[in-house]
Amino acid sequence: MLHVFGEHIGSMVEAYVDDIVVKSKGQGDLIKDLDIAFGYLCVNKIKLNPEKFIFSVPRGMLLGYIVSQHGIEANPEKVSAIAKMGPIRVVKGVQKVTGCLAALSRFILRLGEKALPLYRLLKKTERFT
Numbered sequence: 195m196l197h198v199f200g201e202h203i204g205s206m207v208e209a210y211v212d213d214i215v216v217k218s219k220g221q222g223d224l225i226k227d228l229d230i231a232f233g234y235l236c237v238n239k240i241k242l243n244p245e246k247f248i249f250s251v252p253r254g255m256l257l258g259y260i261v262s263q264h265g266i267e268a269n270p271e272k273v274s275a276i277a278k279m280g281p282i283r284v285v286k287g288v289q290k291v292t293g294c295l296a297a298l299s300r301f302i303l304r305l306g307e308k309a310l311p312l313y314r315l316l317k318k319t320e321r322f323t
Contacts, residue, residue, distance in 0.1 A: 195214065258297065288312055288315045292312055292313065
């Protein structure tokens with residue numbers, strides 16, 4: 195996708211593997227931006243699955259995050275999964291928590307620093323405390 199869209203990545207197009215999001219500054223720019231994106235796809239002979247098209251979505255789920263005109267937000271389901279976890283009693287529980295935190299890391303300032311006690315629990319020891 196970097197080769198296909200070049201300088202448009204980050205400004206008009208976001209791509210992750212084979213998922214593409216065309217975003218516009220204003221509602222009036224959407225048709226122009228889609229025309230440009232489809233032009234690049236056509237030139238590069240990339241076929242799309244019409245069943246997966248969704249147009250003019252003001253808010254939606256993408257890669258586990260909620261994306262809207264206000265930016266990227268955490269998925270409330272992932273946040274509530276952490277809140278609902280009971281006490282951690284085994285290493286597997288620490289792994290589960292750190293995995294959930296990693297999914298939300300972009301929303302937690304200095305996560306590595308704050309979660310250091312959890313990461314230390316993952317080190318091999320004779321006894322889990």
